[in-house]
Amino acid sequence: MEKLKPFRFSKRFDDVPLIGSAFAGEHPGLIPLAFGFPYPNSFPINELAESVVAALKSEGTEALQYSGGPGQKKILKWIRERSRLRSIDVETDQIMITSGSNQGIDLVARTLTDPGDSVWVEAPVYFGALRAFYLAQNELSAFPVDGDGLRVDLVEEALIEAAAGKRPMPKFIYVLPNYHNPAGINLSVERRKKLAALAYKYNFYIIEDDAYVELNFDGDFLPSIYSFGPERVIYMSTFSKIVAPGIRMAWVISDPEVLSRIKIVKTEGLTSVLMQEAVSCFLEKVDFEDHLRPLVAGYRMRRDAMVKAIGDFFGSEVSFEKPKGGFFLWLSFPSEIDTTKLLHDAVEAGVSFVDGKSFYLDRKPTNNLRLAFSFCDEMQIRKAIRILAMVYQKQKNAVC
Incomplete structure (x- = not known):
């Protein structure tokens, strides 16, 4: 068979970043706070x-x-x-x-x-x-x-x-x-x-x-x-x-x-x-309002669990706007913290999220990250935030 020559794909792909850092399938047992998946029991099977x-x-x-x-x-x-x-x-x-x-x-x-x-x-x-x-x-x-x-x-x-x-x-x-x-x-x-x-x-x-x-x-x-x-x-x-x-x-x-x-x-x-x-x-x-009510209640409970865990494990060291709906919480760390580096250590410790740079045009490291509270249950969320706080403290001490 003749050896294949290099093929030039569309130029559209040259500057399109892949958001691959939040995919961590090779880490079994990972608690996924990365992408906004609905929680499994929300599906009307x-x-x-x-x-x-x-x-x-x-x-x-x-x-x-x-x-x-x-x-x-x-x-x-x-x-x-x-x-x-x-x-x-x-x-x-x-x-x-x-x-x-x-x-x-x-x-x-x-x-x-x-x-x-x-x-x-x-x-x-x-x-x-x-x-x-x-x-x-x-x-x-x-x-x-x-x-x-x-x-x-x-x-x-x-x-x-x-x-x-x-x-x-x-x-x-x-x-x-x-x-x-x-x-x-x-x-x-x-x-x-x-x-x-x-x-x-x-x-x-x-x-x-x-x-x-x-x-x-x-x-x-x-x-x-x-x-x-x-x-x-x-x-x-x-x-x-x-x-x-x-x-x-x-x-x-x-x-x-x-x-x-x-x-x-x-x-x-x-x-x-x-x-x-x-x-x-x-x-x-279905009665759509009856269908929607427990769905929203489930996400509200998960939001509240995440907010409480952040307060318990981070105290006043991080900041965020408490979301009034949706799937996500946007967490801001002290300016010296690089959440891309934090992500690598967090995945190794068993938690995923999306680092802040993925949401900006210049894709420079930031001190922000996105947490999805939509998929995991309250116990998993609390465990994940505790692990994330431990990883953060290690990076903070290393920076200092």
Whole structure:
């Protein structure tokens, strides 16, 4: 056989970082606080099994075709009704089902931008979105968040500079408004209104990634950014956190012109029509609020267990915003601590997390890390935080 010659792959891959540090499968017994997986008991196994069987028995002939069955329309109607709780009032033809939120992010980025176009993100920012924007060959700029979310005042200053020709105007700004990944904070109502107003004034879009909105621990829901600017906001949410990520179903809401173009980019056609049929049956079978209540309670208990353990084992040596929902807690250490080094030692000791640099454009070492409280039970969380505190003390003593 002739020896293979080197092959040049797409240039898109050259600058796309791999978030591989949180994968530690070679360490048996590892307590995983790295990625945001739902806890196993949250999955409605029996109801989903019955729903899949019901979908096949009632609509199998259609549901197994490319075009699918009637469940698609039922799903869109459910999303439309549920979206009204976020002050989003749309018709079903403004909703498109995607294979998970990340596909939606990717589709929107490729619809709105050409290579070299400017995209603005938060700092820190969800690394899955970063990867989509890198692959779309966008030029990225980042703006910090604080306890009230994205610093919209700094965004406005940059937009004024862009309008004066001093920097590129963004095609869109990507925002996680509720239970931010990784920071765990919420964007204030005032900043939501201001950001939407800026999108109209400077003619850019906002991608509102609302993956965690249903996982609200306090019961206080804020109006969506979309409600303040429907012609300039593309809204996304998902079934991954409220049913199961394995069904690979999320959705995009936008004005008809944008949605028609996204559908052109979505070359594979309709998303898993059989699963849409099954989820439609599931949503008809269950009382959704009754389904959601214990789910949220489970995440709240895990959040509380992590907060208490951090207080018990770290005291005042670390800081964080207590998340009011979602999956994640963003922990800040003293400035001399490098969480990338901390990660290596923590994995060896039996705990994983994602180091802070994975959430920033420059990927320089930081003193932050993201902890997921979503997957492990309370005992595992407490044990993991105790181990992490021990590893931290060793690094702190070595630095001193």
